[in-house]
Amino acid sequence: MEELQFHHSLPIQLRFNDVDKYGHVNNTVYFSFYDLGKSEYLKTIRPELDEEQEGVVIVHIETDFLAQIKASEPIAVETATTAIGTKSFDLVQRAVNTATGEVKCICRSVLVAFDVKLGQSKPLDEAWIEAICRFEGRNLRKKRS
Amino acid sequence: MEELQFHHSLPIQLRFNDVDKYGHVNNTVYFSFYDLGKSEYLKTIRPELDEEQEGVVIVHIETDFLAQIKASEPIAVETATTAIGTKSFDLVQRAVNTATGEVKCICRSVLVAFDVKLGQSKPLDEAWIEAICRFEGRNLRKKRS
Amino acid sequence: MEELQFHHSLPIQLRFNDVDKYGHVNNTVYFSFYDLGKSEYLKTIRPELDEEQEGVVIVHIETDFLAQIKASEPIAVETATTAIGTKSFDLVQRAVNTATGEVKCICRSVLVAFDVKLGQSKPLDEAWIEAICRFEGRNLRKKRS
Amino acid sequence: MEELQFHHSLPIQLRFNDVDKYGHVNNTVYFSFYDLGKSEYLKTIRPELDEEQEGVVIVHIETDFLAQIKASEPIAVETATTAIGTKSFDLVQRAVNTATGEVKCICRSVLVAFDVKLGQSKPLDEAWIEAICRFEGRNLRKKRS
Numbered sequence: 001m002e003e004l005q006f007h008h009s010l011p012i013q014l015r016f017n018d019v020d021k022y023g024h025v026n027n028t029v030y031f032s033f034y035d036l037g038k039s040e041y042l043k044t045i046r047p048e049l050d051e052e053q054e055g056v057v058i059v060h061i062e063t064d065f066l067a068q069i070k071a072s073e074p075i076a077v078e079t080a081t082t083a084i085g086t087k088s089f090d091l092v093q094r095a096v097n098t099a100t101g102e103v104k105c106i107c108r109s110v111l112v113a114f115d116v117k118l119g120q121s122k123p124l125d126e127a128w129i130e131a132i133c134r135f136e137g138r139n140l141r142k143k144r145s
Numbered sequence: 146m147e148e149l150q151f152h153h154s155l156p157i158q159l160r161f162n163d164v165d166k167y168g169h170v171n172n173t174v175y176f177s178f179y180d181l182g183k184s185e186y187l188k189t190i191r192p193e194l195d196e197e198q199e200g201v202v203i204v205h206i207e208t209d210f211l212a213q214i215k216a217s218e219p220i221a222v223e224t225a226t227t228a229i230g231t232k233s234f235d236l237v238q239r240a241v242n243t244a245t246g247e248v249k250c251i252c253r254s255v256l257v258a259f260d261v262k263l264g265q266s267k268p269l270d271e272a273w274i275e276a277i278c279r280f281e282g283r284n285l286r287k288k289r290s
Numbered sequence: 291m292e293e294l295q296f297h298h299s300l301p302i303q304l305r306f307n308d309v310d311k312y313g314h315v316n317n318t319v320y321f322s323f324y325d326l327g328k329s330e331y332l333k334t335i336r337p338e339l340d341e342e343q344e345g346v347v348i349v350h351i352e353t354d355f356l357a358q359i360k361a362s363e364p365i366a367v368e369t370a371t372t373a374i375g376t377k378s379f380d381l382v383q384r385a386v387n388t389a390t391g392e393v394k395c396i397c398r399s400v401l402v403a404f405d406v407k408l409g410q411s412k413p414l415d416e417a418w419i420e421a422i423c424r425f426e427g428r429n430l431r432k433k434r435s
Numbered sequence: 436m437e438e439l440q441f442h443h444s445l446p447i448q449l450r451f452n453d454v455d456k457y458g459h460v461n462n463t464v465y466f467s468f469y470d471l472g473k474s475e476y477l478k479t480i481r482p483e484l485d486e487e488q489e490g491v492v493i494v495h496i497e498t499d500f501l502a503q504i505k506a507s508e509p510i511a512v513e514t515a516t517t518a519i520g521t522k523s524f525d526l527v528q529r530a531v532n533t534a535t536g537e538v539k540c541i542c543r544s545v546l547v548a549f550d551v552k553l554g555q556s557k558p559l560d561e562a563w564i565e566a567i568c569r570f571e572g573r574n575l576r577k578k579r580s
Contacts, residue, residue: 022490027496028463028467028469031462031463034463035461035462057500059499059500060499061462061496062496062498063496064495065494065495065496116457
């Protein structure tokens with residue numbers, strides 16, 4: 001993870017009820033932060049995309065909770081693609097305290113392209129692959145996948 | 146309120162994150178309870194309704210928060226219609242502790258029929274009016290409205 | 291409402307799941323927006339307040355839903371106090387589209403001061419009353435209440 | 436996974452706003468289902484536990500989303516412990532349609548014991564280990580961990 005560059009960062013507006021009775025942001029709420037970061041990331045790399053026609057869905061998530069988030073902390077979600085296969089691509093996201101730089105949580109997810117009308121996944125077309133590589137500034141195609 | 150009969154009651158499954166840092170169910174969460182109670186109430190009185198075609202939307206809500214709800218309390222939402230006009234009907238809902246009978250919160254709302262396809266409200270048709278009166282066991286039509 | 295001035299406005303970051311299956315921000319979610327607006331409003335007028343010791347709780351809410359909010363709309367919550375009694379104060383809040391100025395929803399609420407340690411409400415002390423009047427720029431004390 | 440027995444199953448009450456604009460339960464909401472399943476599981480195996488003193492926190496989650504959940508589906512969360520180390524234990528959870536048996540999602544998580552007062556994790560004591568093994572009906576202690 002050391003060398004991974006994040007070119008996309010989204011400040012998160014915490015809500016009162018994100019915090020549970022222990023005074024920390026509840027674990028389950030992190031995933032709406034990642035969801036929001038992912039949505040903005042995808043809009044940034046493919047602003048022309050028609051969400052009524054095409055989208056991406058998450059098929060796998062792996063998350064490490066490293067430190068609790070307090071209600072008063074300034075939090076952003078950072079998002080980067082790390083690899084692209086023929087049917088899916090891999091995202092890494094981090095929730096960080098933007099004042100201290102502390103990484104609170106890391107989330108790796110696998111996404112597939114989704115045909116909204118048909119309601120099923122589909123191969124990742126070249127438009128996606130090129131847009132991602134352009135945004136990330138490097139070739140992320142997996143040798144074989 | 147004394148004499149109002151509730152013929153519909155829905156037990157609510159509290160979620161961990163419904164509870165805020167003060168250890169009580171957060172005020173904002175009550176409205177998802179009422180929403181759930183309302184949905185089940187409407188399904189009960191009009192099971193044949195096609196939700197893709199027709200629904201009801203809330204245009205007005207008045208709520209009195211009488212007592213806090215703790216995470217461990219057994220809670221149900223009670224729902225009854227109190228009056229029916231030509232364009233809207235009035236709902237009263239209560240969040241109650243089913244073990245003690247304590248009323249935690251009372252919510253009065255005004256609902257209008259909604260055409261999902263057109264995306265706009267429409268007059269309350271006779272099917273709605275009859276179904277509600279039948280369920281509640283009395284004539285709830287307002288004299289004039 | 292015509293003449294009411296709002297000196298506090300908070301842009302709201304919409305989350306993907308705020309939007310329900312009809313493509314609009316769900317009614318129940320508005321209350322977390324108001325909650326957030328209220329929290330920031332109170333922090334602005336009384337930044338010195340220790341939330342572990344003292345807070346305010348909502349005892350009554352009245353809300354008019356005027357228009358639906360779509361996922362793509364820029365939304366802010368505006369907050370103002372309109373009257374202060376000996377035990378409570380009245381808040382008016384609006385959810386507005388900041389691009390068009392359209393008012394989506396109006397919420398009037400009654401709040402009481404709350405002793406967090408004792409877990410019960412208490413009279414509104416002079417510190418609250420003065421801070422609110424100073425922020426709003428006028429005397430909001432009710433003649434009798 | 437074939438042979439894994441789930442001795443704990445919790446029916447989930449879906450809420451209207453669990454469903455997103457695509458008409459499916461939003462991915463992020465699954466985690467509140469798992470959270471609820473976990474809480475009830477832990478209360479079942481250690482009913483005497485004082486939540487103000489001691490709890491467990493999740494440090495790692497891995498989730499496979501296998502199929503979408505529609506608003507009308509009857510869903511339960513199944514929970515089982517699969518291994519116990521000296522500092523953590525491993526949970527497997529599934530979201531299933533209870534009518535068809537279809538597994539919608541599988542979640543593997545790693546939990547550590549947590550001292551609420553000190554706000555930090557602590558070794559898993561023998562009370563936890565015994566309670567889990569008794570409930571699951573087999574010795575789940577890892578040889579070395």
